[in-house]
Amino acid sequence: MREIAELMGRLAVNEGETTTGIPGVALHKRTENICRTPLLYQQGVIIVGQGAKKVHLADTVYTYDPDHYLVLSVPLPAECEAVVHPDEPLLSLKVDIDLHMLTSVIDQMDEAAPGCPARPCCRHQGLTLAFADAPFKETVRRLLCALLSPREARVLGRGLVRELLFRIMCGENAASLYALAHKNTGLSRIDKALKQIHCNFSQPCSVEQLAGAVNMSTSAFHRAFKDVTSLSPIQYLKKVRLNKARSLLVEDGLRASDAARQVGYESVSQFNREFKRYFGASPRNLPEINGR
Structure with missing residues (x-):
C-alpha cells in the first residue's frame, strides 16, 4: 500500500527516530545503507513502509519489508543490515507492546470464541516474522493518519494501537505474544x-x-x-x-x-x-x- 509509505514520509521528516503524540509509537527514517552491525532490538512491533531490512539472529536471517512485519516479544541483541536507495529512504513504524493492553485484547478474543484454537503451534521465539495482510495494513494506515493530527492522536491513538494488537493476534505468528501475556x-x-x-x-x-x-x-x-x-x-x-x-x-x-x-x-x-x-x-x- 503506497499510501503507508507516503504517510510515514510525511511524519518522519528528519533522519533517525521521530516520536509521536501516542506514547510508545515512533517512526524511523534512514537514508544511508546499514552494513551488518550488532544492535539491541527493543520489545515491540516494527512495520516497514518503504525499503527492507535484514535481521541476523543465530543462524537465521529475517527480512522485513512492506509485506512482512517483525514482532519482538522480548528485547534481543541481534545484527541488522539494509540497502537503502538514494531516492527512497528506509521508513518504519515502531509500536511498543503494552502488556496490559495485550492481555485485555487476548481475554476479549477468548471470551468471544471460547475454546477456539487461536494459538498457532510453533516455538515461542523472541522474534517472529508475520505477513502483513490487508486488514493489518488498513489499521496501520488509519493509525498513521491519526498521527497527522494531535487531536486525533490523543483521542483515537490508543484505540488504534489496540486494534493493531488485535490484528497481530489474528495473524499467523501470534503464539509468542500469547505466551508473553500468560503467566x-x-x-x-x-x-x-x-x-x-x-x-x-x-x-x-x-x-x-x-x-x-x-x-x-x-x-x-x-x-x-x-x-x-x-x-x-x-x-x-x-x-x-x-x-x-x-x-x-x-x-x-x-x-x-x-x-x-x-x-x-x-x-x-x-x-x-x-x-x-x-x-x-x-x-x-x-x-x-x-x-x-
Whole structure:
C-alpha cells in the first residue's frame, strides 16, 4: 500500500527516530545503507513502509519489508543490515507492546470464541516474522493518519494501537505474544528474567540466581532462555552490556574506561577486547562504528 509509505514520509521528516503524540509509537527514517552491525532490538512491533531490512539472529536471517512485519516479544541483541536507495529512504513504524493492553485484547478474543484454537503451534521465539495482510495494513494506515493530527492522536491513538494488537493476534505468528501475556509459560518467565537483566546489567549475575527468580531449575531455565533468545544467559548479558556501553560512548561521550565500569566490567582491557570483537572496531574508533 503506497499510501503507508507516503504517510510515514510525511511524519518522519528528519533522519533517525521521530516520536509521536501516542506514547510508545515512533517512526524511523534512514537514508544511508546499514552494513551488518550488532544492535539491541527493543520489545515491540516494527512495520516497514518503504525499503527492507535484514535481521541476523543465530543462524537465521529475517527480512522485513512492506509485506512482512517483525514482532519482538522480548528485547534481543541481534545484527541488522539494509540497502537503502538514494531516492527512497528506509521508513518504519515502531509500536511498543503494552502488556496490559495485550492481555485485555487476548481475554476479549477468548471470551468471544471460547475454546477456539487461536494459538498457532510453533516455538515461542523472541522474534517472529508475520505477513502483513490487508486488514493489518488498513489499521496501520488509519493509525498513521491519526498521527497527522494531535487531536486525533490523543483521542483515537490508543484505540488504534489496540486494534493493531488485535490484528497481530489474528495473524499467523501470534503464539509468542500469547505466551508473553500468560503467566507461567516459558516465554513469560524468560521475559521476567530479561527485565531483571536489563535493570541490573552492571551487577554480577549468575544463571542460578536468574533461574531461582523465575522458579525454574537451572537446566530448564537455560533451555528456555536459549529457545527464546537464541543465546545463553551469559552471552545475552555480555551483549546487553556492550550495547549499553556503546550508547554511553556515543550519546554521553564517556571514555572507554568509564563506560566499561558503568556496565559492569572490572577489567578495561577485557572490555576493549570484547568490544572490538563484537563491533569490529575499538571503543576509540567511534566514527568507524557509526558509519558502518
